[in-house]
Amino acid sequence: MAQIRHALTTTRDDDFAAWYQDVIASADMAEESGVRGCMVIKPWGYGIWERMQRLLDDRIKATGHDNAYFPLFIPLSNFEREAAHVEGFAKEMAVVTHHRLIADGKGGLIPDPEAKLEEPLVVRPTSETIIGDAMARWVQSWRDLPLKLNQWANVVRWEMRTRMFLRTSEFLWQEGHTAHADEAEAKEHTLRMLEVYRAFAEEDLGLPVVAGEKPENERFPGAVETWSIEAMMQDGKALQAGTSHYLGENFARASGIQYQDKEGTQTYCHTTSWGVSTRMVGGVIMTHGDDDGLRVPPKIAPWQVVILPMLRDNDSDAPLIEYCEQLRATLAGQMTLGEPIRVLLDTRPGKAAQKRWDWVRKGAPVIVEVGGRDMDNGVVSLLRRDALWDASSGKPAFETPTREAAGETIPATLANIQAALYTEALERRESNITRGVTDFAEVEAFFADSNRYPGWVEVQWSKPTGDALDKVVERLKALKLTIRNVPMGGDPADGACIFTGEPAVERILLAKAY
């Protein structure tokens, strides 16, 4: 086996956190903006997010939701109505207090004291309260239900420790908000949207996830139930990739969302909310990235195929460009994974090898390099990003199909890559979930080495609440662990609670988490 010279300077094994930053920088996805806690999402990173938006938006519309847009600013009084909700967010809210600047007399500007708002405005951290107001206006009768809305927006939560994509003060997301006639329908919808997220994560992003209910201490502020999908990153930590909340009547009572039922009685609605954010881009990086940079699943790759003619930047390039253009046109006219193939013929100036490694680091699924000799032989040199290296030679594993064969096989290759990335991630996750641990000392030993994250542990518990739960949370906190969720569809409990020794009622996943 030859030595492989990887395209990144940091490897995952060396330092996973540094590797993560290296992938983002090398793939030109995002960077710090200079504004505290806010990042700039660069074209390649934003292109991936746009693809994710398109696919998730289609799924949200297919389940009967309409997009709408609500104000960025929320009056303080509005926010105060739901006690648990404001308690959960008050510590991290950006507050607008003035609406004008004036000269400070020293060449700078200050907020104009004469333009102080009577009531401060909060920059939305989430929109339950402002959308609740609208729902209260829009819902009058049972005929208006269910009301199913979605919003694509930016939100702000003033985070003290930020990390690109995973935790930023401003982030982009979609937030769905629905109002229903009763508890049963609202709970069913909460789970329907959880299933939409599961399918989106697994089928579109290639992220295997565990769907399940969050424990009481991890609920969204103001929610009755919070459900999540949890993905395992390559360092074994968990990433909460999406949440769906059943809000009961809490927000309906706070905002006055009532309807007249068929018998003429005024009744409070039951509402839900659910969201997925740019954080998911971080999940894609930490699931599919390798020591050569990002690998983008074809369904969300802005360019699925990049064709790189080895140009000399002079007039003799024309036949080579034409040779490549024919492959581009052949591919662009075909479908894969339900959409037309997105193929780029990259003729920008620059050295061919440099450009190849740039696209490797960006994670374009298929890279097709074409030199003069390839053209003379009627072939192309093709690299699959998910199988980049020839282990025996330590060199890139180029295949050299004829140009016609490449045009015919690349659509299936893209579908294969989509499936292969998912399978690889699923196998890794399954081999890193440890089940059947019955002794808390085993858990302690398992997670003792703080430099290693051996994965997740499934244990059984008696579902304590209140103070008893607080004690469990404290014990886990000492190990830097959290309860991720109660996986749906898993085996029923059949043993003792690992915390209390009482008969267990369900199984839970313990993990370190982002």
Place this chain on the structure above:
Amino acid sequence: MAQIRHALTTTRDDDFAAWYQDVIASADMAEESGVRGCMVIKPWGYGIWERMQRLLDDRIKATGHDNAYFPLFIPLSNFEREAAHVEGFAKEMAVVTHHRLIADGKGGLIPDPEAKLEEPLVVRPTSETIIGDAMARWVQSWRDLPLKLNQWANVVRWEMRTRMFLRTSEFLWQEGHTAHADEAEAKEHTLRMLEVYRAFAEEDLGLPVVAGEKPENERFPGAVETWSIEAMMQDGKALQAGTSHYLGENFARASGIQYQDKEGTQTYCHTTSWGVSTRMVGGVIMTHGDDDGLRVPPKIAPWQVVILPMLRDNDSDAPLIEYCEQLRATLAGQMTLGEPIRVLLDTRPGKAAQKRWDWVRKGAPVIVEVGGRDMDNGVVSLLRRDALWDASSGKPAFETPTREAAGETIPATLANIQAALYTEALERRESNITRGVTDFAEVEAFFADSNRYPGWVEVQWSKPTGDALDKVVERLKALKLTIRNVPMGGDPADGACIFTGEPAVERILLAKAY
């Protein structure tokens, strides 16, 4: 001619401003949010904006721009660097001063004095300064140019008098930002994007526009040249529907956007910016709306065809729904105006006549009503929204093609409606531009009646600058007029300046404006 009973209570002739609000409410497009100056964009209004986004985004990408995302918050110091720019926006900026709330001891919340920001943050009114920072990092060499970026985002300008879609404190827009090697290339790009806007407005929205350069006093704060597209509303007033700015080296110097040219010299870039916003939705309403509500051009209609079975809300409805479903499927499988037809089979509960008028007010281009008798005869009852009334009977002008004929002809009907709405607007505009006015007294007489807006007047002027221009602006202000722009491609000047009597150098459009 029979009396027509229109679907709105307010007519355009009665009170144009009230009619505008009536259309928005009746078509269920938007409403006041309760947050000062901010509106809620409801699903039908947002659906139209989403269609506009999709079409404009395609045009922006086709001209080589990448989408990216930059922070919502701009540090004050960053904003201060370009003097004219900050001067232009300081009076209307929302300022974030705190990042946490605490209890006020009286059951409410206040900004936490301990969490005051060291440097206040401005909520972006536009992003030249923050994107300029990024450009300064990204541009190093001539090889990095041109740099062509676009952002879809919300922005905030604290407007004192707001009006839905036309002027709101928060609005949605796209803002393009590009950096170029020299003046010639940047100016060319400024006009290229103006042309993109013209084509988008005319071909996609059916809004005829006059493209031209703004006078000095109407320039974007910090720009060297500002160009606009101006549309005429049905009340004869002008709406600035999009602007494109050549920024010279102003922002490049403020942010330090420099590159090393081929000779190795550090050189400042020349930048451009250009934007189109949700204001354009207001333009669509005031151009295409009529006394029955909105008429949406098919290219931007969320639903182009709405099929309304006249249901009885019982089991006997099944054959009728199936009859309609076949037409829906036939249409959904066809293309018009370059895209698959968007057709809705509306089976929601409600009275058929009520639902018909709801769709008329929303402006769905084609409404197909189907009752039991239609089904028995193998026909459908079809309404074109752009030709709603039979003038002789005063009743809706239903056509009754066979279901098969409807399936075959509706694609062409939609293309016809798209063209017809544009032609109608163009003819109206042309008949309301008065040319050849050479005496200012004529202008005064023309606009004297403040309750009527007779349209636009084209005059010639000597293009005064500085104080002389200020005087012209004052004279026009007394008539509530502004100079809209210097139309491109018009006749050269051949007379005297209407303001100074000096030889004129160009023609300008005078109008009242939104």
